[in-house]
Amino acid sequence: MDFIKVIGFKKSFGTKQVHSGVNLSIQKGECLGLIGGSGAGKSVILRSLIGLEKPDEGRVVFDGKDITDYTEDELVNIRKRVAYVFQGGALFDSMNVYENLAYPLREHTKLGEPEISEKVLTKLKELGLEGNDKVYPAELSGGMQKRVGLARAIIMEPEVILYDEPTAGLDPFNTVKIQEMISRLKATGVTSILVTHDMPSAFAVCDRIAMLAKGKIGAVGTRAELDASPGGIIHKFINGEQL
Ligand SMILES: Nc1ncnc2c1ncn2[C@@H]1O[C@H](COP(=O)(O)OP(=O)(O)OP(=O)(O)O)[C@@H](O)[C@H]1O
Ligand SMILES: [Mg+2]
Structure with missing residues (x-):
């Protein structure tokens, strides 16, 4: 069963449409890597999973419950189960x-x-x-x-951990420390989403990788599945090609 689900997620800021129908499913115990260019809307998706952002259209489902229209009070119980590792550290x-x-x-x-x-x-x-x-x-x-x-x-x-670029700007030692921690937590059954530009970390710890591009999930799959489509959007992204 899908543990976390984003369905037809659309969101605009001002006149700029960032998400034009994002569909994403995360299984219990899985680590899903979420990649994509700067400004693609990765952090907004993460924030929406704990109700810090609401889609203009679409649904967010957490453990079988549609939390899209949850009030702040109702979200408290969701947020207790989820840890958010902020892009900036937020100490x-x-x-x-x-x-x-x-x-x-x-x-x-x-x-x-x-x-x-x-x-x-x-x-x-x-x-x-x-x-x-x-x-x-x-x-x-x-x-x-x-x-x-x-x-x-x-x-x-927490049962779920949302990591927003936890290794950005880190040296190899610190990067490996964080990778080890993510892997150790995953081994205890934690479900996680790892937003990152750090492909070695994504491949080291994630079961599947999803790529957000042009407002949608352009590709999603295991490393083996992605390797089987060498001309695919994820390979283009990793190789720095124009998408
Ligand atoms: N609260 C907000 N008000 C206005 N615009 C916003 C807001 N939050 C996000 N945006 C815009 O939505 C787009 C996606 O932002 P988001 O932070 O999700 O990108 P990202 O994929 O996480 O990028 P990065 O890799 O640089 O962290 C950006 O163009 C950003 O300017
Ligand atoms: Mg971000």
Whole structure:
């Protein structure tokens, strides 16, 4: 069964139509890579999956429920199940790393400080960030900020993770760290969507890749399926050809 579904998604900003009928299905436990040129509308699709954007036309279905017209109150229960790893990291600058990670646990759980501390320090260790708990975001490198952002997103143990360019601008070491984390989470049964321009990461961790181009999904398939159509839109995109 399709776990998450986007059906006939259309959206314009001003006079510019960005999506002209996007259809996309994500299976439970799958990692789907979503690629496409800058401005193609990838982030808008991700945001729509947790109701931060609404389509002008079309539907968004989450775990069998049509959430398109959900109110903010109704969306709370969806958002609890989904982590969004923002393109920019979105850390709280006035809080140190420990407080950034503890924040969602304090807001949304009844855990006591010893359990919070254990969870936070474990997550930092998993992402190679041990010893950085007292540091403020501004003192961290971009790569470390991204890893802290990821740690904070997954600390609530979400069922679904939406990654918006988690490896953009990272060096190979940090890129591999993030890839490993995505793979490890997938192995625990997490369903994920990875928006990226980083094709090695997409091929390393995704079960299927979908490409958004000209307002629609231009192609979707496994690596083997895509390799079987070497003249296809995804190969053209990867090779930097005009689409
Ligand atoms: N809130 C908004 N108001 C006006 N225009 C918007 C808004 N959000 C997105 N857009 C426009 O919609 C288009 C798609 O934006 P989106 O951020 O989804 O692109 P993207 O595929 O994620 O690009 P990138 O790879 O650069 O992150 C862009 O042209 C953008 O300017
Ligand atoms: Mg984007």
